[in-house]
Amino acid sequence: MNPMNAPVRFDTKIAVLLRDDLLVWQRLNVTAFLVSGIPTVAPEVIGEPYRDAGDVTYLPMFRQPVLVFEGSKELLTAAHGRAVSRDLAMSVFTSDLFATGHDAANRAAVRAVATESLDLVGLAVYGPRNLVDRVVKGAAMHR
Template structure:
């Protein structure tokens, strides 16, 4: 057996976690839209979460993706508000999606809608966080895995 072969067969364990928390009253299309938007920000501030580019057997190149799973949770409006406060107090990289963003149609208006509301008054429908596993677990206290 080659040196290192056993290590390649062992499960990969990550010391960090990527998680999305969605409000439990969203429509299915909204859940997908919010998830796509909030995770898109994490790689820009935490480049270590991005893996290597992909390629198929024909050599066709594909973009790199997250190197670890993204766990999806759901909770009430109150759960999201508490999780947001915990993410802020722990200074974890985070992205938010507010209910106002469903009625905007571009990045400039999205940013203006968030900027118009103080942090403790945001009507959150989605939150993405990345950080040490235990810190993310504490942020998500009260949330449940998305069905």
């Protein structure tokens, strides 16, 4: 096997868990928002910039896969609780954020709701692989 194509087993995992009743555009939008914060707490997840044969440079991306899962509202609530109890880096997207128009309004909408009452439609978790696996336990890989 070519060393450039050899599989790499990372010690950490990036996982996104989406509620299974979201529309396609919502799933894509929520996923993009959720993963955007991970490099701010874990800059090591970002690889080097890309460059094509014409010497055009492109932005760097995550150095490891982002695994996307789906589950019920109840599963998201349970996963959220497991992530909080394990003190993992996590981002959340609540149903209220579909009605806001900018970052400050998003943060205010989350701030207005008690932790146990968040109407989660998605979350992203980053941390040690075994802990992230426990957080998303019971979720199916996104289809």
